[in-house]
Amino acid sequence: MDLLVIGGGITGAGIALDAITRGMKVAVVEMQDFAAGTSSRSTKLVHGGLRYLKQFEIKVVSEVGKERAIVYENGPHVTTPEWMMLPFYKGGTFGPFTTNIGLMVYDFLAGVKKSERRTMFKPEEAMKREPLLKRQGMKGAGYYVEYKTDDARLTLEVMKKAVEKGALALNYMKVTDLIYKNGKVVGVHAEDLTNGTMNEFYAKKIVNAAGPWVDTLREKDGSKKGKTLQLTKGIHLVFDEKRFPLKQAIYFDTPDGRMVFAIPRDGKTYVGTTDTVYKGDIAHPKMTIADRDYVLKAIDFMFPDVKIKPEDVESSWTGLRPLILEEGKSPSEISRKDEIFVSDSGFISIAGGKLTGYRKMAESIVDLVAKQLHTETGRNFPGTQTMHLPISGGDVGGSEGFKLFMNQKVRDGIELGLTEDEARLLIKRYGSNVDTVFHIYKDEKEQAQAENLDPIVYAMLRYAIDYELAYKPIDFFIRRTGALFFDINWVRNHKDSVIAYMAKVFNWTNDQTKTYTDELDVLMHDATHPIEKE
Structure with a gap:
């Protein structure tokens, strides 16, 4: 094997x-589920990097802006343009x-x-577009485009494309240990957490x-020296649109000068993020009361008429x-x-970076690997091939296509007995893979009924298991559907039947079923329950 990637988030998926696609033999190992760390807990925006302008990081803005368009064209089902309003007030940062x-x-x-260049609004126009905004001191607003995404599904689609092309x-x-030969890292020991078996993987x-x-x-x-990671924590709160009926995505500054997003999405409104130094358990960062209250105060500051309260929080997520x-x-x-850090043993690490820049990060890592392999083996590899490569589900003819x-597939879905909304949801989630989900829905209704599962839930679950390596209930309810964040009541309604079905498919023991539940x-x-302190 030429390359082993440790980590199945957006960076690892991009590298794979x-x-x-350059002709290397590749494997990826991930100790949790794909995208289970930072890559499912972001603000869910493919940023244009507007705030980097304030720090005069011109090159970053230029690169990130161009990358954003590439990410969109290669997977328009998981990324959507979202007009963002930036209100400004007397005494504010902007x-x-x-x-x-x-x-x-x-x-x-x-x-x-x-068609997506900025326009400027007078206060009347800004208030018309978002009546919940604070009126006092409003001087107007900027209006520009960001791109919203489903970060976990973006990661999955990139990983699935790598697998379709031959990656493992x-x-x-x-990974429990690294394996060395003559002082150079040549492999890893890894434990399969589903059954406790130990494995060895070797790569150049x-x-x-x-x-x-x-x-x-x-x-x-x-080799941890010189530069190290500083983890910071960000939380997002989710509200039902009936309680917080935001019509328009808003990017605003708080009294302490931080920038916060409030974004309407699928019948909900979510708001974030915080930025505090984090020292706790990396796998399970939690929202504290202070985190929650910071975001609630920010909402109260910008949307005073909503009169938001802690009990209005329907769900939340916390990321590092x-x-x-x-x-x-x-x-x-x-x-x-x-x-990128390269240690004396040849161990290559990539740290930092952003969701939007994943493709360029991958390119720079693989350029380095290609150069090293060329020096050591004489093999030649082409440059990056991913600029115009649709990710899995992205074979739809770009954003225009x-x-x-969507129109064609909605008709197909309605013919199968789905409502327009149900069809749209599935098409947005699965893109050009939606036919597979439609087939399961159409052909396996009896199995769904026998398993006490709603046919749509059954189709999504079957697809998640067969094509997306979902193994635990949290894989399905968080990374494959996003439901724990955006539709927690749906999770409550379908949880028992989904777990019973997964237990049967994977032959879980009673202990496993209990642990995963x-x-x-x-x-x-x-x-929904913040903790007192970290």
């Missing part, structure tokens, strides 16, 4: 896809002049297409793309950002850029 100039520069740097991807496969090159766990693996390699801190520098100088695809229950509880 880039490497396999004013009409600076916002207009900033957005104009942003449009230019990010290569924003004509395994979840619940935890090993890349550590473990997100918040990057330093844990660098420690195993004895693996940022890079240099020894001897202050925490305020933490970098959000990605960096997706509109026609408890795991889901704990996460459902955590989503």
Whole structure:
């Protein structure tokens, strides 16, 4: 094997896809589920990097803006343009002049297409578009495009494309040790967490793309020095649209100068994020009362008429950002850029970075691996092949083609007995793979009934198991459907029948069934119950 990637988040998935399409033999091992760490707990935006303008990081804005368009064209089913309004107020961080100039520069740097370039609104227009905004001191608003995504499904679709091209991807496969020969890293010991068996994987090159766990693996390699990770925590709160009927996505600054998003999505409104240093359990970051109250205060500050209360929180999620801190520098100088570290043993680590930049990060890692392999073996590899490569589900003819695809498939779905809304949901979730889900829905209604499962739930679950390596209830309810965050009542309604079916398919013992059920229950509880302190 040429390359073993440790970590099945967006970075690991991107590296696997880039490497396999250049002709390398590739495997990915992930100790949890794909996207279970940072890659399912972001703000769920493919950012254009507007806030980097404030720090004059021109190159970042330019690259990130262009990447955003590529991510969209290669998977228009999981990424959608979202018009964002940036209101400005007397005494706020942004004013009409600076916002207009900033957005104009942003449009230019990010290569924003004509139909999506910024416009500026007078206060009356801004209030008309979002009546819940604070009126007092409003001076107007900027209006520009961000892209919203389903981060976990984006990761899955990139990983599935790598697998379709020949990569091996395994979840619940935890690296316990690195294997060395003559001082060079040549493989890993890994435990299959589904059955406790130990495995060995050998590769010419090993890349550590473990997100918040990057330093844990660098420690195993004895190479954690110089620059290290500083984990910061971000939380998002979810409300039902009836309680917080936001019509328009808003990006606003808080009294302490932080920027917060409020975004309407599928009958809900979600708001975030916080940014606090995190020192707790990496696998299970939790929302504290202070985190929740910070976001509630931000909502109250910008949307005073909503009169938001703690009991209005329907669900939440908590994620970690693996940022890079240099020894001897202050925490305020933490970098959000990605960096590559190569240790004396040849162990390659990638840390930092953002969801939007995943493809470029992958390209730089695989360029490095290709160069090393060329030096060591004489083999030649082409440059990156992913710029115009649709991800799994993305074979719909780009963003324009997706509109026609959607109309056609909605008709197909209605013919099968789905409502228009149900059909749209499935098409947005699965893109060009939706036919497989439709077939299961149509052909296996009797099995669904026998298993006490709603036929749509059954079709999604069967697809998740057969094509997306879902193994535990949390894989299905969080990463494959996003329901624990955006439709927690749906989870409550279908939880028992889904678990019973999965237990049967995977032949779980009673202990396993209890463990996996408890795991889901704990996460459902955590989503609605903040803790006192970390």
